[in-house]
Amino acid sequence: MRVELKVLDVRLHAWGLPREQSAMAAAVDLHACLESPLEVLPGAAPVLISAGFALHMGDAGMAALVLPRSGLGHKGLVLGNLVGLIDPDYTGPIMVSAWNRNAPGTAPILLSPGDRFAQMIFVPVLRPDFALVEAFSQDSARGAGGFGSTGSKG
Numbered sequence: 001m002r003v004e005l006k007v008l009d010v011r012l013h014a015w016g017l018p019r020e021q022s023a024m025a026a027a028v029d030l031h032a033c034l035e036s037p038l039e040v041l042p043g044a045a046p047v048l049i050s051a052g053f054a055l056h057m058g059d060a061g062m063a064a065l066v067l068p069r070s071g072l073g074h075k076g077l078v079l080g081n082l083v084g085l086i087d088p089d090y091t092g093p094i095m096v097s098a099w100n101r102n103a104p105g106t107a108p109i110l111l112s113p114g115d116r117f118a119q120m121i122f123v124p125v126l127r128p129d130f131a132l133v134e135a136f137s138q139d140s141a142r143g144a145g146g147f148g149s150t151g152s153k154g
Contacts, residue, residue, distance in 0.1 A: 001062065001122070008093055009033040009052030015114040018053065027067065027119035030096065032111045039108035046080030046099040049117065057088035063125045066096055066118055076102035077109045077117065088125070 005017065011033065018028035032038070033052035040047060057064070066084030068077055080097030096118045100109050111117055 001059070003122070004056040004058070006054045006056075007052065008054055009050065011114065012052045018051075018120060021116075027121035029069065029116040030066070030094070030118040030120055032113060032115045032117045034111060034113045036113065038111045040077060040098060040100040040111060041108045042076070042100045042102040042106045043104040044100065046097045049096045049098055049111070051094040051096060051118070051120075054091055054093050055086075056091045057086075057122075059088055060127070061125055062088055062122055064120050064122050066094070066120050068098075069117060069119055072109070072117055075109060076100050076106075077111075079118070086120070094120075 007013065007017070012031060015031045016029075018030060020026075020028055030051040033050040038047065038049070055064070064086035066079065066086065067073075068079055077098055078101050080099050084096060086094065098111075098117070102109075
């Protein structure tokens with residue numbers, strides 16, 4: 001699959017273009033393209049952080065998801081919208097909304113220019129052909145049960 005990548009922050013050439021960090025990594029890491037260190041305060045409004053590039057997928061059968069890196073997510077840095085969706089026809093700068101979900105009064109999370117702070121995974125997109133029906137053509141064992149209807153044990 002071919003994805004065009006346009007570098008918007010030349011520091012990425014030194015820090016590294018988006019890439020997997022191991023042979024079996026599912027996602028590419030994103031660098032925080034900041035001008036100076038940033039303290040993300042607990043409970044404060046989300047901040048927008050540039051990833052320093054734009055991309056063009058140009059294929060309706062794919063999209064990209066932006067996720068927090070697991071280590072930083074565990075420390076409290078999460079995405080402002082929890083998961084970022086990049087549509088295949090979006091060609092603007094990749095910006096990541098991040099916030100510190102820790103309790104007020106706890107330490108801020110410090111991000112420095114070039115830190116790997118988020119990750120992007122490319123996924124297939126299925127576009128259903130909706131069929132309007134009055135009743136479903138088959139029953140299912142679960143039916144309309146939800147929100148714990150299958151129990152929590154065994």
